[in-house]
Amino acid sequence: MVEKRPRTRATYHHGDLRAALIAAGVTLARDGGPHAVVLREVARAVGVAPNSAYGHFPTLTALKSAVAQRARGDMGQAMGAHLDAVEEPADRAEAAKTYLREVGRAYVHYAVAEPGLFRTAMGGDPTGITVPGTSTGDRDDQGRPKPKVFLERALARLVEAGCLRPADTGRAVMASWAAVHGLSTMFLDLLPQLTAEEQETAIGDALDVLVAGLTRTGQAPRSSAAISGSLK
Amino acid sequence: MVEKRPRTRATYHHGDLRAALIAAGVTLARDGGPHAVVLREVARAVGVAPNSAYGHFPTLTALKSAVAQRARGDMGQAMGAHLDAVEEPADRAEAAKTYLREVGRAYVHYAVAEPGLFRTAMGGDPTGITVPGTSTGDRDDQGRPKPKVFLERALARLVEAGCLRPADTGRAVMASWAAVHGLSTMFLDLLPQLTAEEQETAIGDALDVLVAGLTRTGQAPRSSAAISGSLK
DNA sequence: AACACAATACTCACACTGTCCAGATGGTCG
DNA sequence: CGACCATCTGGACAGTGTGAGTATTGTGTT
Numbered sequence: 384m385v386e387k388r389p390r391t392r393a394t395y396h397h398g399d400l401r402a403a404l405i406a407a408g409v410t411l412a413r414d415g416g417p418h419a420v421v422l423r424e425v426a427r428a429v430g431v432a433p434n435s436a437y438g439h440f441p442t443l444t445a446l447k448s449a450v451a452q453r454a455r456g457d458m459g460q461a462m463g464a465h466l467d468a469v470e471e472p473a474d475r476a477e478a479a480k481t482y483l484r485e486v487g488r489a490y491v492h493y494a495v496a497e498p499g500l501f502r503t504a505m506g507g508d509p510t511g512i513t514v515p516g517t518s519t520g521d522r523d524d525q526g527r528p529k530p531k532v533f534l535e536r537a538l539a540r541l542v543e544a545g546c547l548r549p550a551d552t553g554r555a556v557m558a559s560w561a562a563v564h565g566l567s568t569m570f571l572d573l574l575p576q577l578t579a580e581e582q583e584t585a586i587g588d589a590l591d592v593l594v595a596g597l598t599r600t601g602q603a604p605r606s607s608a609a610i611s612g613s614l615k
Numbered sequence: 616m617v618e619k620r621p622r623t624r625a626t627y628h629h630g631d632l633r634a635a636l637i638a639a640g641v642t643l644a645r646d647g648g649p650h651a652v653v654l655r656e657v658a659r660a661v662g663v664a665p666n667s668a669y670g671h672f673p674t675l676t677a678l679k680s681a682v683a684q685r686a687r688g689d690m691g692q693a694m695g696a697h698l699d700a701v702e703e704p705a706d707r708a709e710a711a712k713t714y715l716r717e718v719g720r721a722y723v724h725y726a727v728a729e730p731g732l733f734r735t736a737m738g739g740d741p742t743g744i745t746v747p748g749t750s751t752g753d754r755d756d757q758g759r760p761k762p763k764v765f766l767e768r769a770l771a772r773l774v775e776a777g778c779l780r781p782a783d784t785g786r787a788v789m790a791s792w793a794a795v796h797g798l799s800t801m802f803l804d805l806l807p808q809l810t811a812e813e814q815e816t817a818i819g820d821a822l823d824v825l826v827a828g829l830t831r832t833g834q835a836p837r838s839s840a841a842i843s844g845s846l847k
Numbered sequence: 848a849a850c851a852c853a854a855t856a857c858t859c860a861c862a863c864t865g866t867c868c869a870g871a872t873g874g875t876c877g
Numbered sequence: 878c879g880a881c882c883a884t885c886t887g888g889a890c891a892g893t894g895t896g897a898g899t900a901t902t903g904t905g906t907t
Binding site: 387472505506553554555557558560561562564565566568569571572585588589591592593594595596597599 | 737738785786787789790792793794795796797798800801804805817818820821823824825826827828829831
């Protein structure tokens with residue numbers, strides 16, 4: 384199905400087996416999740432012997448890792464398309480808040496729209512030596528932005544608009560990421576019976592709480608260390 | 616290893632194979648996650664033939680589902696123990712906020728302390744017909760409270776203390792649950808390189824943002840529907 | 848108390864998986 | 878043209894979930 388001509392140099396038998404394997408893996412992962420990307424099935428889809436994959440990937444988890452990276456790029460692309468369609472309010476602060484909300488909404492929307500790819504990208508399988516974060520760039524191997532950059536951009540805009548202190552950017556990253564990632568995994572794993580409307584209101588409510596908590600004018604309390612120290 | 620005498624009536628060959636299978640599955644899941652609870656390995660640990668399990672569970676996923684339910688009970692027990700050790704401030708409102716924070720901290724702490732059981736409880740495997748939420752009670756089959764009840768209790772205390780409007784309880788559940796579940800899955804799947812100190816500060820920061828967003832005095836904005844309607 | 852029944856556990860079997868090892872194939876370069 | 882070497886193929890092995898049929902054993906009935 385998917386044909387890719389070699390970029391660097393002409394390869395030997397197949398054309399570009401490595402890319403074809405990844406593409407087939409993405410297709411398998413799209414409907415079926417990471418559990419569905421099976422080595423023999425991937426090889427069967429491409430039309431080669433099962434062991435041919437071992438020339439390009441040392442193990443199945445390595446192939447899954449490549450598929451996951453590709454899925455993260457796809458997620459970034461989808462989030463970018465979502466954000467391009469957002470109409471921002473005129474007020475600068477409200478525009479920054481809207482942008483953060485829409486970044487989060489795009490994150491959760493992708494998880495719901497492409498659960499198989501989302502699960503593959505976020506690697507629920509701890510068997511792999513995946514260790515996400517090894518690639519430090521802002522874009523993947525196909526030049527597509529990573530999902531994280533949208534969140535950082537949103538928080539930077541909040542800082543510019545005066546709604547967020549620069550020193551709070553780091554903790555804001557964790558709080559925002561946790562909120563949207565938590566919503567996504569909850570919808571997929573824990574609350575599959577929710578309707579689209581219920582999901583949408585839950586997204587809006589959680590993001591409202593997040594924005595309200597982040598853009599509070601007073602300084603954030605620093606009681607966490609004291610509380611955690613008096614435990615256990 | 617684990618011996619359980621039958622409660623209701625003496626069983627036939629093994630004693631209580633069903634309970635023994637679940638117990639062995641919990642042990643397997645504790646170190647190794649849901650992927651490690653393998654039917655033949657469970658049967659091997661108990662000392663019976665592999666297919667003996669099919670007399671008590673129609674499929675392996677059914678056994679995993681029972682193990683997951685047991686893991687959720689274990690999680691509730693651990694959270695209760697954590698909360699019993701919390702020293703609450705005298706002020707009523709601050710005590711309610713502290714309680715919510717500690718509920719969240721207990722949730723994430725269990726995920727980090729027992730990643731295998733947490734992953735099994737929260738079922739990253741969509742293959743099963745698990746559908747959590749079928750059991751509507753507040754306690755599991757062993758009388759242990761479910762994790763969700765602690766969150767509901769915390770929000771009820773916030774309402775009593777006047778820090779949260781009763782009408783906002785529903786959305787507060789989603790926001791709180793998403794925050795702590797997101798932190799947990801992020802720590803396990805996306806940020807395994809974080810140290811315990813970094814995890815602790817991230818937990819404190821995210822919970823501070825959550826509490827600040829929930830207990831804001833003004834009414835929450837209801838702009839989510841309008842924004843989401845202008846998209847796509 | 849002895850027997851029949853049904854619940855329980857076991858044996859055999861099949862299709863499928865990931866991965867190793869040796870051999871065939873065919874581009875690339877001296 | 879011939880040698881090399883990356884690439885792909887075939888066979889094989891251990892291990893998995895699950896189905897069908899069979900042996901075993903506790904329990905209720907006569």
